[in-house]
Amino acid sequence: MQARVSDARAPGFWPLAIVFGLFVMFLYGPMLTIFVLSFQGPEGGLTFPLRGLSLHWFHALAAGLGTVDIAAAFRRSLLLGTVVMGFTVLLSLLAGLAFRKRLRGGDALFYVAIASLIMPSIIVSLGIGLQFRLVDTGVKAALSALGAEGTLEGYGSALGLLTSALGAHLTWTLPFGLLIMFAVFNRFDPSYEEAARDLGATPWQTFLHVVLPLIGPSVVGIGMFGFTLSWDEIARTSQAIGDVNTLPLELQGLTSTVTTPAIYALGTLTTVVSFLVMGVTAGLLAWLRKRQKRGRA
Numbered sequence: 001m002q003a004r005v006s007d008a009r010a011p012g013f014w015p016l017a018i019v020f021g022l023f024v025m026f027l028y029g030p031m032l033t034i035f036v037l038s039f040q041g042p043e044g045g046l047t048f049p050l051r052g053l054s055l056h057w058f059h060a061l062a063a064g065l066g067t068v069d070i071a072a073a074f075r076r077s078l079l080l081g082t083v084v085m086g087f088t089v090l091l092s093l094l095a096g097l098a099f100r101k102r103l104r105g106g107d108a109l110f111y112v113a114i115a116s117l118i119m120p121s122i123i124v125s126l127g128i129g130l131q132f133r134l135v136d137t138g139v140k141a142a143l144s145a146l147g148a149e150g151t152l153e154g155y156g157s158a159l160g161l162l163t164s165a166l167g168a169h170l171t172w173t174l175p176f177g178l179l180i181m182f183a184v185f186n187r188f189d190p191s192y193e194e195a196a197r198d199l200g201a202t203p204w205q206t207f208l209h210v211v212l213p214l215i216g217p218s219v220v221g222i223g224m225f226g227f228t229l230s231w232d233e234i235a236r237t238s239q240a241i242g243d244v245n246t247l248p249l250e251l252q253g254l255t256s257t258v259t260t261p262a263i264y265a266l267g268t269l270t271t272v273v274s275f276l277v278m279g280v281t282a283g284l285l286a287w288l289r290k291r292q293k294r295g296r297a
Contacts, residue, residue: 038264057265077247081230088226092177116171121235129239132164159242168240169230177222184218224281
């Protein structure tokens with residue numbers, strides 16, 4: 001009798017389960033709809049019913065969508081996401097190590113570093129774009145004053161994929177990396193480092209062979225955050241990238257011109273890349289856990 005009472009559902013279980021199910025449907029339903037519609041046949045449209053099953057629209061996407069170079073935009077997004085990931089991991093790790101000690105002005109520096117999270121993304125993008133245009137004006141004025149007419153004619157703009165766009169994306173990804181790394185080091189037991197130093201390890205050996213393996217899963221997670229947040233970022237890129245577009249910007253522009261399921265195929269492609277990155281991250285985390293267990297054994 002006691003077992004039956006303990007196994008009984010609480011009165012609010014099913015209403016809450018229905019609400020949760022509706023939330024999951026609202027969250028992932030549009031994505032699943034795009035996945036399904038992207039695999040339509042040549043006669044497929046932008047809405048249901050589904051007209052056949054094929055890879056026709058993926059082949060159409062590979063052939064190109066009008067004047068838009070999808071392959072080039074894909075490469076630009078991949079390059080930018082990879083560089084942003086590297087900088088996010090490196091700067092977050094260095095900042096986490098630095099903030100383990102009490103720094104003069106450290107609190108103010110921390111709040112400045114994460115302030116961009118609460119600022120509207122489009123304002124950040126506009127500000128960075130304006131800043132680099134001012135740099136362009138200064139550079140051109142200096143070249144003109146120096147009489148370097150040839151250099152002036154060849155000078156385009158400081159706005160670019162790995163300059164202004166990189167900075168704009170770091171204002172979005174770096175605060176997340178910092179918050180994760182600070183949380184990791186707040187829980188980190190310094191006795192491991194003390195034991196390594198007692199055994200004669202140098203500071204670099206202590207970091208490489210003791211600290212880094214212990215925080216490795218968190219570092220991998222920061223890398224995943226850095227790439228995925230950069231991969232689909234639009235607002236912070238729009239005003240800061242100059243005269244080229246990343247894949248999300250091309251996708252946004254195509255929504256008003258492309259009227260075939262090719263736009264869904266492009267959306268499916270970008271989502272698959274995100275899932276692949278998450279899959280690689282999960283694989284690395286599993287490998288790191290196994291390595292840690294073998295080390296303890």
